[in-house]
Amino acid sequence: MRKTLYLALMAPLASALAAGSGSGQIGIYHWGGQYAHSVSQGVAAIASLGGQVARISLSARFYRDYNMGPDCLPGFTLSAGAQDPDVASALANPGINVVIITAYDGTSYGDCQHSRFLDPAFYTPQNTAALLREYSDLTLYLSRMYGRTHKRFVISDWEGDNSIYCGDADDFALVDQVRANCLSQYQSLYGVASPADAIEGLKLWQNARALGILDGRLRARAEGIEAKRVYLAPEFNIVRALHDGGFQSVLYDVLPYATFDYVSYSAWESINSADPTGTLLADLETIRNVAGTNAIIIGETGFSRADWPGQDVTRTSNVISAALDWGVAYIVQWNLYDTDAQDQFGLYDLQGQPTPLAAWFQGLFQRLP
DSSP, rough: OOOOHEEEEESOOHHHHHHOOOOOOGGOOOOOTOOOHHHHHHHHHHHHTTTOEEEEEEEEEHHHTTTSSSOOOOOOOOOHHHHSSHHHHHTTTTSEEEEEEEEOOHHHHHTTSGGGOOOOOGGGGHHHHHHHHHHHHHHHHHHHHHSSSSSSSEEEOSSHHHHTTTOOOOHHHOOHHHHHHHHHTHHHSSSSSSSSHHHHHHHHHHHHHHHHHHHHHHHHHHTOOOTTEEEEEEOOSSSHHHHHHHOOHHHHGGGGGOOOOOOEEETHHHSSSSSHHHHHHHHHHHHHHHTOOOOOHHHHHHHOOTSSTTHHEEEEHHHHHHHHHHHHHHEEEEEOOHHHHHHHHEEEEETOOHHHHHHHHHHHHHHOO
């Protein structure tokens, strides 16, 4: 399917981009963390700081992710998850205009263990139809619930390159032993023979998600509901290392064959360099050229207090400023709550107390339009 044919049916993206400015482009990720008690709790905390953009995760394991329970929810679907009282409260928060959802459907990830969406053999007519229906139903539900509001929802996923390369795409490309270990376990870990197979599966998944969202928009339009409500943003996390090493990557080998509204870049490869802002700006140019779009979201960025004591706020400020000046659609800070004593990225620490980063974001949101 050609992207131009898809976009001809999609609502114009320009209006969505034009609507975001200033604090409306800067988001906070709320995905777990030791102090997290629910989805809505964290989204309310983001709104209380003045944030208008929140990123959350939604899958059959979201009770576990947000410390609400250990279960992998049986019979999970995305539309049912969105109607869970806690999630519904988060989505409806009046202070939040944009919700980016790291979404994993029950059709291909219903057991919370096996990423069946990476297996090309999974895409039988029956499974593909169920997959499309799940995203269509989610889109229709969100359009019905929020069709008269200013809210928009962006459906994404987590770091496609890491999803394919054993959770560590950068080291897969750069470290021989890491690569050998990954490949030696690949069949047992993924149910497919190689990363090349997983790349093909990921292409099929992203295009099925796009078609499902399109179908949901068309169903909403048939009901007389404003259709510009739900958007798609496939995520990747490697710009250079895989391609430079001769390996396939999401940027070079999935996105040119996918349909989307935005692309989301989890920007650790850029910001962990010796020159975070300069590298990020150069990488954004590469992404624009390869993906063929200016509609780029920085899906994750951040600096740990443990790694950059006394410098995390300054480095965060520099990266956000550079990204907004370049023209990203949104930029999302990782993470609302600290995960553990080593993972100190949070605006709030392990006891839920604000870190200097929380005060900085609150001041930023107050200053920006």
